[in-house]
Amino acid sequence: MYLFANATIYIGLAVALYSLLMMTLGISIKKQKFINSAKGGLVALFVCAAMAMISLFYLLATSQFQYQYVAEYTSSDLPIIYKLTALWAGNAGSLLLWTFFLTLYTCMIAFSRKMKGNPMVPYIASILLANAVFFFFILGFVAKPFALAASIPTEGRGLNPMLQNPGMIIHPVTLYLGYVGLAVPFAFAMAALILKNVDDFWIKMTRRWTIIAWLFLSLGNIFGAAWAYVELGWGGYWAWDPVENASFMPWLTTTAFLHSVMIQERKNMLKVWNISLIIISYALTLFGTFLVRSGVLTSVHAFANSNLGLYFLVFMGLAVIGSLYVLMSRYNLLKRSAGEFQSFVSKESSFLVNNLLLVGAAFAVFWGTIFPLVSEAVRGTKVTVGIPFFNTVESPILLSMMFVMAVCPMLAWQHSSLKNLKKNFLIPSILAVLGMVLMVVLGIQKAWAVIGYGVIVLLFITHFLEFYRGVKARRKMTKEAPFVALYRLMIRNRRRYGGYMVHIGIALITMGIIGSQNYDLQTMKTVSLGQSIDLGAYRINYDRLDQKKEGSNDVVYADVTVFKNGKRLGSFEPQKIFYSNQESEPSTQVAIISSIKEDLYIVLSAWENDGKATFVVKVNPMMAWLWIGSFMIVIGALFAVWNGKYQNITPRYTGVRKEVS
Template sequence: MYLIGNITLYLGIAIAAYAIIANIIGIKKQNNKWIESARGGVLSLVFVSLLASFLLLYLLGSSQFQFEYVAAYTSLNLPMVYKLTAFWAGNAGSLLLWTVLLCIYAGILVYSKEKRNPLMPYVSIILLLNILFFFTVMVIGGNPFAMTEVVPADGKGLNPMLQHPGMVLHPITLYLGYVGLAVPFAFAIGALILKRVDAEWIKLTRRWTITAWLFLTLGNIIGGWWAYLELGWGGYWAWDPVENASFLPWLTASAFLHSVMIQERKGMLKTWNISLIILSYILTLFGTFLVRSGVLTSVHAFGSGPLGTYFLIFMAFMMLLSIYIVTTRYQLIKKDSIPIETYFSKESSFLLNNLILVTGAFAVFWGSMYPLISEAVTGTKINVGPPYFNSVMAPILLLLILLMAVCPLIAWQKATVERFMKNAIWPLIAGIVSAIILILMGVKGAFAIIGLASTVFMFATHVQEFVQGTRARMKATKENVLKAVYKLTRKNQRRYGGYIVHIGIAIIAIGVIASHAYSEEVLKTVETGENIKIGNYDLTFNGLTEVTKNGNGIVAADLEIVYKGKDAGSIHPEKIFYANWEEPSTEVAIKTNFTEDLYVVLSSWENRDKVTLQVKVNPFVTWIWIGGIIMVIGTAFALIGGKPTSTRVTDPLRQGR
């Protein structure tokens, strides 16, 4: 097994290097046989990476503790599902996961219907450079098939925090997003090398980009859900450096997805689009660097080591390469650029969208890196916590919500104030009325009320778009409501899929604003029979229980719940003691309804009859997960919609320079 595993890694290096050289020779000599040979090399990489992956899964599932990685992340009593998902629990396995996904993406591309497009050899080279790097890093610094000196009787086991369904899904969805952004990046660089700065590369990569964004969205939402259920601090997003690292490419990729529509439709924002996709790709490498470098402390990090240095070098190389190519093609990019005619137009709103999202990305990046910057400049590491991010990002995200509210109401090319106000009147009324209702209900907090009212305004705008479109179609075709909605949305799935995504964002925004502004918390030590009152809840502590399950000790608090004067059952926050881990795992107890969560953590105890409990009431947190599901549905709807873009297919050896 050791020999086979290591052979796959070295074969990966050799085949990737060969395929790069074969592509270069094929381009230089205009010899299609070399291009075909390079394509075969990519297919071989798919086979080699899958072989390595299946081998590692077998080693993990069968508890082969003579391998360092298996001994470090599994144990005999670990459930099989977590033995297998330990694949991405550590550095070496996660590198292999990234590699196999990248190989699969490259294989799909080079054997797609666009395989004879003149861009493909260049795209292949860029992806192969990434594949070569990852195979090389595994060999020199993160080998999943390294052997132990002494074979242990049992492994250390998987970190208890990772033994959760969220950690089965979060890493792989996030990696699918990270890796997916390499595809439009490769097309953009290939198009620049060929001096083809039209929208062809954007059309070729539209579905790839949306797919990558979809997985990034899923990864972030699932990560927040896992943190909320598993970490026990009562929230879902702590502005942790590694959380931020996954949020950064999501912000820039969101800007890119909106910006490319302007280039496709109007031939504008070419420089923006090239810059945004390069930045998004570089940020995926930056996030991977943060996780593996140990330069910043994070609950999500894999630890320190030399891998961070390798990623920093590769990131710098790809950044310099991109800057060089863009610089040498800049005049060509600017040559046919079409300026925006008026500030009050949909085109201008998309440009403003770019500026807001990039500003948000910079703010998150600056806050994440400030401890390192302060230490380099002053010698003292000054940590930046949630107060900075909340105070800076709140107004930025509020501006984004307002822009999403007004953008559908603004016409292309040149809008008029009269037409805009006519379109905006009902959504504006909805927002104003919601603010008045909140004030009359006694809701406090001016900024939160403004945020919620703005979100209602945005939500109403998008509902109005569906209603007006349906009415117009019913009037023109005499169709019934259901048929009109179906035909309307099917005819332009990209547009209405985007609207569904925005509606999901509005629902998430309500959950985020409400849970941040109006949560309640009590930290109290109680004895058996004593009560804790919070919000509409009255909790009575009935004592501790101790049981053993699957070899783990479980200490649980028994709490009876009375909600608005009525019996609402019981709740049992736990601490689980694992044999292979010094610190117990916190198992949060949550009682959920549509409007709020009762969130209880067993903090500590003196004996069976005296405990300290952290109790929170978090309003509208469930809306965050519902909004995330709606976003995914909308993205999938947009992804499968629209006619396939026809592109000019020519022999790859006849490309123009």
């Protein structure tokens, strides 16, 4: 098995080098047989990556502790699901997962029926192959997944308790699918520039790829937030941790890209901006990987310190410099055919403002993340940037983006007249103001919360009007029933109405953020058996402290009975789990009682021999809306890409290069 498993890596590296050589040679001398040979190599490359994955899965599942990776991340008593997910618990395994997805995406593009005969394919494949060469090199010589241990241990170290959570099954996988997915539009953009194709064909061809990558990034961030909420026992879902930021930054820039490409498609504008956005998004995925694996920043998510960070930094530098060189070499061609803005009060201007806000948010996160490194390099002291900085900077940006999202559907392309503005915004604005007044009457006093909820009300109204007017216009032409008209309107405009659904989802998430950040309640109290803790409308009775065995793990738990406004909600068990083969702190099992209005969050913090226990209790308002909004985002993104068509678009190449023969 040792020879076979390592052979998959080294043969994969050789095949990647061969395919890259054949592909570039075929492009240079215009020989299709070389390109066909390289495409055959792509299949072999995917097989190598798949066999390496299967081999590591087998070694993990069967507890082959003679392999260093297996001994470091599993133990014989670990549940089989966590033995398997340990594949992405460490550097070597997670990079193998990355490589597998990369080779899968490359094969899907190279052999896609929609891409058959497209002269961009060899260039796209070459760029993705260059990525594959780098990752196979790392797996072969730096982070070796099949390295043998110096001595064979009788038992493995086991998996970090924080990773023994259902979130471990899906969070890293979705995040990596998003990271690797962004290499696809990047490769398309570079191929289009090399071919001097400055129209929007490459954007139309990669639209679905980009939305899917964005969707997986969204899922990765959502599942990560949910994991943190239930696992870490601190009562929050986002701590602006450097690794959290690393996944959030490309999400922001990709969101900006998805909006600005619509202006290029409709108005032939922002070509340089769009290329720049996709370069930045791709570079940020590499930067995030550098942060996770370099050890330069402290993070609960980061892997152990290693020299991998330097390799990723060099590769990221080469990729960015190379792509910027290609962009600048085509700059005059891009600018020569670009359109211009005709009015500041127009839909395209609102898209541009939205883009600037998104990129500004990404830059603020980037600066806050790297500032400790900058301060250490300049002053010799690492200054930590905490949650207050990010909340202070990002909150007004978020509300500004929400406002732009609210008004954008009501604006016309090119120019919105004063008459149209009055017609479209007078009633929604009045209703939003009335909503803000009602909130104040109901007791919402904080200014940011009132403004935020007012903007959300405005967004809901303008988006409802978009659906209403669309249905009304369709019914006028077709005489269809309202729900039939709505259904057919949406499926014939999937991208538009899928985008509106995503906007509504983001508004619901913002509702949850505003409520949980501004109106949460918290107490920490030590009580004896039979005593209670009061917080808001809740009373928590402490009934019992006990201990039990779960496999080889020891579990200390408290029985508590929860009442709200005198009504019994039930009995719950906040826990601490001690893992037999781990020297780290015990993991926390939180008791969470959720409702549409708020969450009650109970943590068993500490206890004494006489039965006294210390509990942390929080009331987190509006938390359910954060998860509902997340679900809406996923539904909207899937709706936008499901059964989409390329509208019979054919490539229009303005460059001097011709398809190889």
